[in-house]
Amino acid sequence: MSVSGNPVEIGLFKLGNTYYRIKKQRDVIKTYDELIEKFPMGDLADDAYFKKGEALRKLGDYKSSSITMESLRKLYPSSDFIGRSHTLSGDNYFDTGDFDNARIQYQKMIEMLKLPRDTVAVVPIHGIMKSIQRKDGEKRAIEYADIYID
CATH class of the missing domain: 1.25.40.10 (Tetratricopeptide repeat domain)
Known part of the structure; x- marks a missing residue:
């Protein structure tokens, strides 16, 4: 450096x-x-x-x-570091069981990215899916995944 x-x-x-x-x-x-x-x-x-x-x-x-x-x-x-800070906050909320705030933080990271070119999006998208799965069940997470999968 x-x-x-x-x-x-x-x-x-x-x-x-x-x-x-x-x-x-x-x-x-x-x-x-x-x-x-x-x-x-x-x-x-x-x-x-x-x-x-x-x-x-x-x-x-x-x-x-x-x-x-x-x-x-x-x-x-x-x-x-703004984008990564949202992912880190999302992980913190996820690990404390606050899946709503985890999802919000992961979504903020995704909004900063240029999809689908930006492969960094995989991490916050995974966090969103896991948050939805934990809160609303696997079926709802699968339905939500269609937003990101063409």
Whole structure:
């Protein structure tokens, strides 16, 4: 990664990435929180928010992960992480049994994509299908699948 900017910001980002790679989730969160606090409008802040949300999810703190994703979307509306933040929030809601909100988040990700060319859509479409299946049954999920299958 070639990033220009404040050396402290870059150092915190690289340290957070190191913790991320070795799966030290609490250190990931602490390091990215420091980066976000010191450089809220820095070039790496949105990335730090997203990885913090992933770390919170890995710790099973789904609510805090979703709140972090909401903050990311609010503070950095043009971030490249917006779509993925909807998928992560959808996964958080799904894993807590809130299938309605899971479906809403997955749908927001799909609306950002250019179907059918964008194969990234498979992940949120799968999430929508599983949410419908869990809430309304397999028959309803199959009926809904026709929207995406030509």
